[in-house]
Amino acid sequence: MSAPSRLLVCIAVLGALHLGVACAGFFAPYDPAAQDRARPYAPPMRPHFVDAQGGFHLLPFFYAQELRAGSFDQYEENRVRAIPVRFFVTGASYHVLGVLPLRMHLFGGGDAPLYLLGSDGYGRDLLSRILVGGQVSLLAGLIGAGLTLSIGLCIGTVAGFLGGWKDEVLMRIAELFLALPWIYLLFAMRAFLPLTVPPLKAFLLVVMVIAAVGWARPARMVRAIVLSARERDFVRAARGFGASDGYLLRRHILPETASVVLTQAAILVPQFVLAEMTLSFLGLGVPEPVPSWGNMLASLQHYNVLVSYWWMYLPAVAMVPFFLGYLVLASLLQGGYGTSKMDEALGEI
Amino acid sequence: MTRFFLRRLAHATFLLLGVSVLAFLFSTLAPGNYFDDMRLNPQISAEQLSALRAEYGVDQPIALRYARWAGAVSRGDLGFSFAYNAPVGPLLWTRARNTLLLTGTATTLVWMLALPLGVWSAERLGRPADVALSWATAVLLIVPDLTLALGLLVLVVRSGWLPTGGLVSVGFDGFSALHRVRDVAWHMVLPVTVLVASALPVLLRHVRAAVAEALQAPFLRAAEGLGISRRRLLYRYVLPAAAHPLIALFGFSLGTLLSSSLLVEVVMSWPGLGPFLLEAILARDLYLVIGGVLLSTLFLVTGSFMADLLLYWADPRIRAKASRP
Numbered sequence: 251m252s253a254p255s256r257l258l259v260c261i262a263v264l265g266a267l268h269l270g271v272a273c274a275g276f277f278a279p280y281d282p283a284a285q286d287r288a289r290p291y292a293p294p295m296r297p298h299f300v301d302a303q304g305g306f307h308l309l310p311f312f313y314a315q316e317l318r319a320g321s322f323d324q325y326e327e328n329r330v331r332a333i334p335v336r337f338f339v340t341g342a343s344y345h346v347l348g349v350l351p352l353r354m355h356l357f358g359g360g361d362a363p364l365y366l367l368g369s370d371g372y373g374r375d376l377l378s379r380i381l382v383g384g385q386v387s388l389l390a391g392l393i394g395a396g397l398t399l400s401i402g403l404c405i406g407t408v409a410g411f412l413g414g415w416k417d418e419v420l421m422r423i424a425e426l427f428l429a430l431p432w433i434y435l436l437f438a439m440r441a442f443l444p445l446t447v448p449p450l451k452a453f454l455l456v457v458m459v460i461a462a463v464g465w466a467r468p469a470r471m472v473r474a475i476v477l478s479a480r481e482r483d484f485v486r487a488a489r490g491f492g493a494s495d496g497y498l499l500r501r502h503i504l505p506e507t508a509s510v511v512l513t514q515a516a517i518l519v520p521q522f523v524l525a526e527m528t529l530s531f532l533g534l535g536v537p538e539p540v541p542s543w544g545n546m547l548a549s550l551q552h553y554n555v556l557v558s559y560w561w562m563y564l565p566a567v568a569m570v571p572f573f574l575g576y577l578v579l580a581s582l583l584q585g586g587y588g589t590s591k592m593d594e595a596l597g598e599i
Numbered sequence: 600m601t602r603f604f605l606r607r608l609a610h611a612t613f614l615l616l617g618v619s620v621l622a623f624l625f626s627t628l629a630p631g632n633y634f635d636d637m638r639l640n641p642q643i644s645a646e647q648l649s650a651l652r653a654e655y656g657v658d659q660p661i662a663l664r665y666a667r668w669a670g671a672v673s674r675g676d677l678g679f680s681f682a683y684n685a686p687v688g689p690l691l692w693t694r695a696r697n698t699l700l701l702t703g704t705a706t707t708l709v710w711m712l713a714l715p716l717g718v719w720s721a722e723r724l725g726r727p728a729d730v731a732l733s734w735a736t737a738v739l740l741i742v743p744d745l746t747l748a749l750g751l752l753v754l755v756v757r758s759g760w761l762p763t764g765g766l767v768s769v770g771f772d773g774f775s776a777l778h779r780v781r782d783v784a785w786h787m788v789l790p791v792t793v794l795v796a797s798a799l800p801v802l803l804r805h806v807r808a809a810v811a812e813a814l815q816a817p818f819l820r821a822a823e824g825l826g827i828s829r830r831r832l833l834y835r836y837v838l839p840a841a842a843h844p845l846i847a848l849f850g851f852s853l854g855t856l857l858s859s860s861l862l863v864e865v866v867m868s869w870p871g872l873g874p875f876l877l878e879a880i881l882a883r884d885l886y887l888v889i890g891g892v893l894l895s896t897l898f899l900v901t902g903s904f905m906a907d908l909l910l911y912w913a914d915p916r917i918r919a920k921a922s923r924p
Contacts, residue, residue, distance in 0.1 A: 422613075422617075423617075426614060426617040426618060429614045429617075429618065429896060429899055429900060430618060430892070430895075430896055430899075433861050433862065434861075434891065434892050434895050434896075435892075437861075437876060437877070437880055437888070437892075440880065524745065527743075528862055531745065532862075532865060532877055533881075534880070547745070547749060550752070550753070553756075556753060556756045556763075557756050557757070560753050560757065563749055563750065563753050566745060566746040566749050566750065569743065569746065570741060570742060570743075573741045573743060574741045577737075577740065577741055
């Protein structure tokens with residue numbers, strides 16, 4: 251495959267993954283906050299095609315799980331009745347992309363609950379929570395990266411274009427942020443902000459903290475490009491013809507930074523998703539009951555969960571395809587623009 | 600030469616100063632302080648509370664507090680922890696020791712693995728063995744350390760192969776010296792594995808790229824013609840030529856000794872700085888957090904300073920540049 255078509259394939263795959271998470275409500279069979287107190291820590295249910303009598307079913311069916319007598323977390327399948335998996339069922343209401351209200355789900359269990367990936371301690375469907383939690387985590391990464399790049403672009407452009415003492419001061423501050431280990435910076439900024447806040451505010455707070463931590467590196471890269479672009483012949487020619495600063499920036503200088511900004515975006519988004527997960531995992535990020543990949547993993551800090559309910563680990567696996575996608579994207583972008591090698595990109599991580 | 604180092608030193612001092620100011624500025628953004636929770640406690644009267652606040656000086660203006668704190672730091676005293684009612688310095692040090700034990704081991708291992716593997720891989724650039732290794736590192740690279748740490752933990756807990764947390768077993772005080780060393784080493788296996796696995800791919804790729812580039816140099820053809828053995832050629836001639844980017848990376852490795860393992864420590868309940876600082880954050884133990892941030896910055900700054908020293912010693916180009924006025 252040629253480089254452009256590889257890039258297209260990569261973007262298509264990433265787009266499909268994101269679309270899947272964006273339409274989480276449709277793919278998730280249940281409301282992520284709906285509790286089923288009768289079935290805490292139900293293990294993942296297997297869809298079957300062959301029933302107990304050896305008959306083959308074209309559409310999958312499942313057996314309802316029932317608590318074993320005298321136990322609170324041991325389940326067994328009730329093999330007497332095969333319950334067909336129903337498709338395009340009406341269930342809990344949700345909003346597609348946050349606006350369009352719908353009640354249609356891709357699949358559901360009908361009268362018996364169907365937990366494909368099991369349930370958590372409150373009997374909430376893990377699959378639904380992973381999908382909806384992905385919205386929170388990915389959105390934090392995307393908005394955080396967007397904010398960081400805007401800040402970095404502004405500061406880098408100002409420093410590179412104006413030069414002089416302004417450049418000096420801004421770059422010294424950027425060096426400060428680069429000198430701090432980012433996890434300490436994340437910790438410290440979060441430490442000095444309110445601890446217990448409602449989920450939406452916490453989400454915004456996390457995004458802002460992440461963005462404030464990461465701006466220095468893109469700012470330095472943008473500055474380097476602006477510095478060199480400012481002295482290019484065609485820019486000086488345009489200036490000689492009487493072009494204003496705004497025109498020069500818009501028409502000649504900022505387009506030069508596009509490749510760096512795009513590549514940085516592909517590197518920063520997965521990093522920031524991980525930052526959100528880290529904060530939420532440690533209890534400093536998005537709080538319950540709103541799911542995020544990080545706070546779902548927090549239950550693994552309990553020994554009994556770790557020992558008995560391995561499926562609680564699945565949110566950590568959910569992010570791996572996204573990471574892979576972004577990593578390939580970053581390396582393709584860099585290869586495509588011929589600015590630097592993949593190895594250098596990996597050094598930035 | 601002295602000017603070169605003086606300039607580096609001034610830069611490092613500036614960074615430390617800036618970080619401390621930044622940390623204090625952030626702390627003023629925070630609503631509430633350590634003593635606010637105590638208002639809910641009926642056993643503590645308002646007078647006692649205001650006496651406490653006055654004693655610890657939390658109501659004073661930020662500039663005054665910073666001046667007092669900076670004065671204390673210049674005397675080697677990092678401040679006072681509210682929660683532990685003890686000076687921050689010794690508290691941090693007991694925890695930092697455990698962190699350094701972990702990261703020191705991991706960093707040594709990573710370099711011992713990355714150097715030979717990188718050279719080996721660069722020598723076979725593009726051949727099946729090199730491609731296989733590249734794929735292996737790519738797989739390690741896409742698995743974030745949180746996923747890896749939790750995954751290993753789940754695996755180990757279910758199989759019972761290794762201890763899953765802490766630094767020592769129950770009854771450690773009664774063990775003989777040899778038994779103690781073995782016990783701690785046994786507990787370190789899991790966190791060190793995660794740290795090595797997360798640091799190895801990046802480092803390996805750098806070593807491979809640097810050595811592959813150095814292998815192109817014409818002087819190597821000459822050396823080969825002179826009949827110098829392959830092994831001697833690689834480690835005696837190529838590696839020093841490829842050293843420049845690696846030394847900078849080594850400085851970075853040294854600098855992140857205190858910060859690279861925070862998350863892994865929390866996940867694996869290793870009694871290092873990670874869980875300690877997390878608790879301090881949750882308790883709003885201001886000076887403990889600032890002390891931790893400052894200590895880790897000190898490490899980073901020292902790491903890059905040492906990389907500069909090493910580079911000056913190893914790379915004649917830098918010596919030439921530094922001696923020029």
